[in-house]
Structures are given as C-alpha cells and as structure tokens.
Amino acid sequence: MKKNIIVLVSGGMDSATLLWLAKKEFDEVYAISFNYGQKHSVELDFAKELVRLAKVKQHFVVDIPHLKGIKGSALTDSSVEVPSESYPDEPPITTVPMRNLNFLSIAASFADVYEIENIGIGIHSVDSPYPDCRAEFASSVEAAINSSSIMVAKKKNRIRVYTPFLGMTKTDVLKLGLELGVPYEKTYSCYKGTLPPCGECATCQQRQEAFESLGLKDPLFR
Template sequence: MKDSVIIVSGGMDSITMLYEFKDRIALGISFDYGSNHNAREIPFAEMHCKRLGIPHITIPLDFMPKYFKSSLLEGAEAIPEGNYDEENMKSTVVPFRNGIMLSIAAGIAESHQLKYVMMANHSGDHTIYPDCRPEFVEAFSHATKAGTFVGVEILAPYTNISKADIARHGKALGIDYSETWSCYKGGEKHCGKCGTCRERKEALKEAGIEDTTEYED
C-alpha cells in the first residue's frame, strides 16, 4: 500500500531508499535550496522516480541562500577537501535544513492522506549534521505525529547503518550508482577530493562495488 512520501535528493542514500521501498512510496520530493550541487543531483531524483513510475515534485527554497550561512551555499571554492568528518565538513551544515524539509514534506503527506515521510540519513552523518541524529529524528517524528490529523511519522530506516551498508543494499537491488550524485562542489564531474566524494569512494570500495563514477582526478 502506498503510504509514504520520500525526500529524494538524487544521491546514493535516497536513491537506494527509493528503490528499496518503492512499493510503499506515493511521491518523491526534492528541494532546490540553492546548494552548489542541486542542479546536478535533482535530475537524477527525477529520472529514478520516473523510471519507477513514482510521481516527483521539486520544491524551491530560494530563501535559504539569502538568510542561511553555509559553505554549501557559497560556491564550489568554499567546499573543503579532505575526509568526511566533523572538523572538515562542519562548514557544510545548512542550519536546520532537514527540519525545514521534513516540515514541508509532512504537510504534503497529510494533504495526500499519507502516514509517513521517509528520509535517508545514515550513521556517518551523526557527528556532522545535528538534524540527522537519531534523537532529532525521534523528536521530529513525535512533533509531526502530534501536529497532523493523520499522525504523520518520520521513517528513517538507515539512521543506524553506514553508507557502505546502504551501498550493499543498493548492490543487492542492482542500482547503478553512476546514476547518482554526491559531490558538494557540483561541477561537470565529481571532483574526487571533497568529503562527500571521498565518502562515496570509500563506501563503494567497502561494499565491493566497481566505482564507475567520472571523477576530475
């Protein structure tokens, strides 16, 4: 039964979730919030939703670059290179981004009489992004359930697994990860040097997946 909307970015994690839970997903939602890589990843979200016969919408959040401070909203040169860890990636945090997106998605879910909003956070995000942590997901789910007539809840089944674990799910599902986007710099190709590119490489390697991503390096 179709009972969920999914926040789908076009990256490895949300595309894996899209395929894994396709039978219950009624709508895919992407958000264009002015990041360096939105223009690169959202077309993948659209493509995969279309491939699966799942309706897809993109919602503009063009106020965010005007009022929010984050290197993710400041151009490719502002994105740090190096490991995917708290010290290196903290500048890429867009304050309360997931809270804003989940609020909108919960409203859309209730408008369609759907019970769940799915998000594809994972354990590697916890130390970097506050709005990816288990306690945030749990608290926000309580809020959406209390604040909607249909009792919308947040489903985040990847919260406590790694990106490599997600890639293993994708491998079993036959997903071609070259049809996803990770690089925060948002160039013509993945830069291969920023934290999200390095995280992508490591996850695919650990999962035993040949990395056919085109990298600049």
C-alpha cells in the first residue's frame, strides 16, 4: 500500500521543511491550511504557493472562525498587540488556545475519510513555550485520534501524528531544509502580518537567528 500523509502547512519555515521532507518520505502527500482569523493571514498566500511548488495531491484550506471569537491571543485579538520583541511570558501572549488540537482534529477528519495514515505537524524544540507543541501533546492527541477513527475501527490499522522535528532546534530544521532544497524565500513567518515582514517580532527574529547560526542571511531580509 502507498504511504500517505496530510501535512499541516502554515506558510512558515517549519511546515515548509516538513512538506519537502514528506515529499521525500511518502508516496502521496496532501496538505491542509487554516484560516483561523490570524492577523497574519497573508501567510495563507505563501502556503498556497509552497503547496503548488511541492505538487501535492490535494490542498485543503479550512475556515475556522471560532478561534478569533475567543479573545486573549495576540494572534487573533485586535485589542492585544503582537509584541515587537521576544516575550518573557510562558505560555506567550501569542498562544492561541488549543490551536494545534483544533488543527489536528480537523486534519484527522480528512485523514479518516481519505484513508490517510499519517498527519504531519512541524512542531519542534524540546522545551517549547507553547503547550500544544510538546511531545506529550502529540502522543496524547494521536491516541485520541486513533480511538475515534472510523478507518482505524474498520481496518485495525493506525493513524500516526508524524512529528519528525520534535527534539530538534529551528537551526536543525533549517539545516535539513537546505539539504532538501526548501525555497525559504517563498516562506512567511511574521506574526504582525506585514509585507515585507517586520523583522522584529519573535518569529521574525527566530528565523533570522537560525540562518545566522549557519553563517547565512535569511533571504527575506536581504
């Protein structure tokens, strides 16, 4: 049987790297992106272009408006500003409540119907400040998906939450992506949603630091 996967693609560096890795490791690749009321919804244009370049079998773009209605996250709440620098709070003000749980359960609905056995998410780093980017989260959501899956109940197989970057740093992910030929000039990570990206918010800083640690310059800030 063909090995297949559905990859969560935001348009950022990590998910782009995961998409290129999936193209190498799997026979059939699907992609899914979410319009969740994020201020930086411009990232979806980048996600669509990356998915087009990666030539996936199908790309699903899903609207989930309820997250914007829940106040409190700097990524979705217009009354909370995206910090211009790294944030000391843990979890950060940019945490969107249960975002990855929402994303993975929706991706799992597609996996169940399209009979896709892997769901890829580009979470990384051992001690992520985001609760829904940790290994414990990934393994428990995988258990929940398997216990509620029609496909699993019928076929007695498993759905895997594929997290190859867990335990890696952003620099590790970048190093791998450069080997895979990821077009990083076509990715977008800025939480402020500006064009060109602001260069100052935590995500803009993190990606520039990753490039600098390899002696390179981020192509978005040349």
